[in-house]
Amino acid sequence: MSVVFACLDADTLGGVQQVTHTLAQGLAGRGHEVHVIGLERSRSPFRYVDRPLYHRHVTGTRRRLRRLLGAIEPGYAVMTSPSVVARLSKLLPPGFRPIGQYHGSYDHARGCWHLASIRRHYLHLDQAVFLTEDDARLFSEHALLPNVWTLPNPLPCWPERLSTLTAPRVLGVGRLEGVKRFDRLISAFARSRLPPPWELHLIGDGGELERLREHARREGVGDRVVFRGPVPAARMPAEYLDASVLGLTSEHEGLPIVLLESAAHGVPSVAFDVSGGVRRAGPVLVPPGDVDAFAAVLAELAGSLGERRRLGADARARAEAFRLDHVLDGWERLFAHIER
Template sequence: MSVVFTCLDADTLGGVQQVTHTLAQGLAGRGHEVHVIGLHLSAAPFQYVDRPRYHRHVIGGPPVEAERRRARRRADERVKELLGEIGPGYAVMTSPSVVARLSGLLPARLRPIGQYHGSYDHARGCWHLGSIRRHYPALDQAVFLSEDDAWSFSEHALLPNAWSLPNPLAAWPEHTAALEAPRVLGVGRLEGVKRFDRLISAFARAGAPPPWELHLIGDGDELERLREHAAGEGVADRVVFRGLVPAARMSREYLDASILGLTSEHEGLPIVLLESGAHGVPAVAFDVSGGVRSAGPVLVPPGDVAAFATVLARLMDSAEERRRLGAAARARAEAFRLDLVLDRWEELFAHIER
């Protein structure tokens, strides 16, 4: 069968894009004809898969251009033409914006599936919930990242077609971290929503002496502000800004870490929690979604930097506690192995056919 994944932007560095390419490669490996469509051209493309087995398409220019009425019409015509050339199967639309845009463009032979990569709590705090309520009930299936979120959308957004499918791990590591290196790791875009300022503050207040360091992997507009924040917290010499790290080298980063910290304002099901857990690295995270809870980190009330610092201090002080929690994290991560998640996608397709 054919499976089409459509993103606003399919090649920017981000969780939606990483999951999309992982699923596309996995389903293509199982013999499906898979297409990944980006409605907009990425300003800074990131390579997720070295040798893709699926077809990749970019429809329009950058988002500013795509907002012009004439360019939007041309892009919609190209999407409709492309979809018309693809055989029967499923159209997976990865966000409310994509669902709203493609609703009138899909041929009948492509069964519509709407994903949402955020949490119910985040959706109700912005325009997403209204859009999901308007557009997702008409789809064959609405897919969310955790059972908690699927239940919330079903109950509070009155969705009759809610389904739960987690994000997958792209690979399963053979080796696990020794958890002896004095290193706390943070991974993600250096943008406001990730709130790395909170992670820096928690690291500073945890009071661990040198040689403990906080390594931040990622790039973004917040870099200079975060440098200043680290200096203000008195840990500028122990917060290391690593920049972008290629996907192929991330396994080494987890193996060299002892703790992962996640201090985002909101998340769906962060891949970083799954990857760190698979490497046996314990994580501390704000309790912001069912997806975060399903990954099994040590949970801290949202925004409570003091509580976060207390947990960090406990883990930095005890290698035994790190090993105990790291082993539990790896066991929990088993459920997110790619083959198991692909099985669940194929079960979803069979459910729709019934």
């Protein structure tokens, strides 16, 4: 049977989109007929896979969506967010087995409208898929879901080369938007008092760019915070190879791909302790919002190549569980479970 992944917007730069295209390419490579559907068109399309083995669609209207789904052989419909489940689950033609993903944590869901939507709409799906066992348990208990399943995000590839961890560079990766709180990473870098030639490189684009530039100037590190803009997916391995530490200062996260990718390259990371997914990825954890504690860890890691190498080796060993083949095996086990 076919596998359909549906996103609100399938081609914007973001973790949900990266995971979707990675899974689509992997499952298509295993012989499945795979379709990725965007319900809306991206304003700034980003290409995750150079030579996709799967079909890509943008529908735009309910009529076009119905026509497209009617032309696809019924199979599994993976809806990647609560908003997609709410819009799409009632439109699926007979024969499709509906699966709802949630890429956030339970703690984030209960703080916004997501929990109510999951409680209302995911109950009636064949399966509700969450990122960690802890999240699945909490959703099962507090959203009264009998159909929970756990599948982590996958790494798009497994690198053979590792960072030497000798470059004086702290790396931050993600959309330059408020929820990612790169202002806190800039402040932590400034308060760590790392001497030149240490720099903070930020990869990504977004509406906070100019505000973050000004924030870096006010913090006294405007000449050592380098805004790199978006980097093509194929060039990201080189960025991790040139880094010695990765920093993640988001308000909330599910299971961040950037933590997994940095770990796979042997790069240690520091992150605010905001979700079970972050904890599972194995960074050095800092209390949420504690910029001074974050700065202290940055200073400690920058001052000890031996500690960077120890933590980087531990991180790479932990990242083995997120290799693409392991996660694809999990998806195929899920499909077989639904058929039973």
